[in-house]
């Protein structure tokens with residue numbers, strides 16, 4: 149196991165030997181090897197040393213001091229758990245990004261195989277010339293770069309399956325947490341119009357832009373989240389994480405057009421009830437929970453205001 153995951157050399161970077169690999173899968177560990185990087189702002193009046201101590205305690209493999217900001221990297225999340233769960237003592241106010249080990253990313257690029265989900269065949273570039281897409285299906289050429297969404301993860305595939313059951317033709321689609329842009333591109337190919345993708349990670353937005361260009365698809369991509377986009381959307385896609393979905397449930401509902409659909413994932417089966425409850429509390433109805441291996445996809449509807457008694 150590597151103990152040298154530092155993104156870049158720095159005199160203030162500290163590395164310690166890892167405590168040993170956790171065999172617990174991280175919900176959003178992409179299908180390439182790498183590390184999770186937590187970027188933590190040191191709160192005003194707080195001592196950076198105290199924050200650093202919490203990060204070491206939580207299992208950080210290394211720390212980089214950037215003044216009032218600390219970068220900590222983890223092989224998994226704190227204590228081997230979901231990497232974007234709260235860090236004990238720090239709370240949830242942590243920005244996370246996944247940084248693949250470059251060699252593994254290259255290896256993925258060489259060895260990845262096409263994957264079919266819903267109406268979409270996701271095809272790595274090196275298969276472009278040899279892959280045949282059957283009539284009625286769509287092809288997306290994809291290079292995940294440093295973003296999540298190669299199509300091989302059950303949450304992405306589950307969302308694509310749910311999208312296949314939704315009529316997207318001529319409907320507006322907002323993809324919150326677009327990653328590689330895979331769901332947003334699928335929405336365009338299924339007739340969604342307009343389709344907007346947002347992600348808090350600027351690198352993901354760049355990757356999604358490159359993927360859209362490679363597929364000659366128009367995507368409106370923005371750095372930000374659901375609250376940064378105005379209007380109501382017929383279909384809202386949100387492959388995020390449990391605590392993000394719970395935190396954003398009200399905003400997602402506000403962004404969903406009356407009568408519109410939410411397709412959400414990023415939720416392990418044990419937490420399905422937590423998210424279903426949060427969606428119902430936010431005002432969604434008909435919450436349908438579909439299991440995909442260890443993961444679930446939740447499909448919910450915003451009532452048509454005044455027409456079904458709940459809007």
Ligand SMILES: C[S@@+](CC[C@H](N)C(=O)[O-])C[C@H]1O[C@@H](n2cnc3c(N)ncnc32)[C@H](O)[C@@H]1O
Nearest residue numbers: 296297304325326327347348349352372373387
């Ligand atoms: C699990 S990936 C999903 C990628 C892709 N949509 C898919 O289904 O494969 C989640 C993405 O959400 C982004 N993200 C995390 N929190 C977010 C938030 N509050 N608002 C918008 N994007 C967020 C992450 O940067 C990441 O790219």
